[in-house]
Amino acid sequence: MQSDAKSPDEYISSLPEERKEILQKLRETIKENLPKGFSEEMGYGMLGYVVPHSLYPAGYHCDPKQPLPFIGIASQKNHIAVYHMGLYADKGLYDWFIEEFAKHSKLKPDIGKSCIRFKKPEHVTVPLIGELCTKMTPEQWIQLYEKEFKKR
Numbered sequence: 001m002q003s004d005a006k007s008p009d010e011y012i013s014s015l016p017e018e019r020k021e022i023l024q025k026l027r028e029t030i031k032e033n034l035p036k037g038f039s040e041e042m043g044y045g046m047l048g049y050v051v052p053h054s055l056y057p058a059g060y061h062c063d064p065k066q067p068l069p070f071i072g073i074a075s076q077k078n079h080i081a082v083y084h085m086g087l088y089a090d091k092g093l094y095d096w097f098i099e100e101f102a103k104h105s106k107l108k109p110d111i112g113k114s115c116i117r118f119k120k121p122e123h124v125t126v127p128l129i130g131e132l133c134t135k136m137t138p139e140q141w142i143q144l145y146e147k148e149f150k151k152r
Helices: 009-012 017-033 085-090 092-103 126-131 138-148
Strands: 039-043 046-051 066-076 078-084 110-112 115-118
Touching: 009 017, 009 039, 009 046, 009 092, 017 039, 017 046, 017 066, 017 078, 017 126, 017 138, 066 085, 066 138, 078 138, 085 092, 085 138
Parallel strands: none
Antiparallel strands: 039 046, 046 066, 066 078, 078 115, 110 115
């Protein structure tokens, strides 16, 4: 479900009541834990954290006018989604996350490529998402992105 919200605050305020609190908590946690250099903005109908053009002028290879995406959070129809491109690109980070997830939840992780899905707000592993955010700087993400995704 893509949102037409123009700002992160508008996005949060447009959510159903049962999703507002957890999405706001995720937003705050991500902002507190992401290394310096990432920017918060709306993108692809969700709240996103990107490498801005000022740090990576080439932008996203799929659409160079867009900044390089890194993390997105969204309230989808049947779940809350956290999209983390680093999990998709870095097998070691993915393996770390799977191992740590078991320490934070009794549930089996519901993950597909870069998407972590949580069926209920109370299932969101906020502290783990916060820790995940600390694992990669914008510079490390750019280097990994260019190695794994950018067409030569």
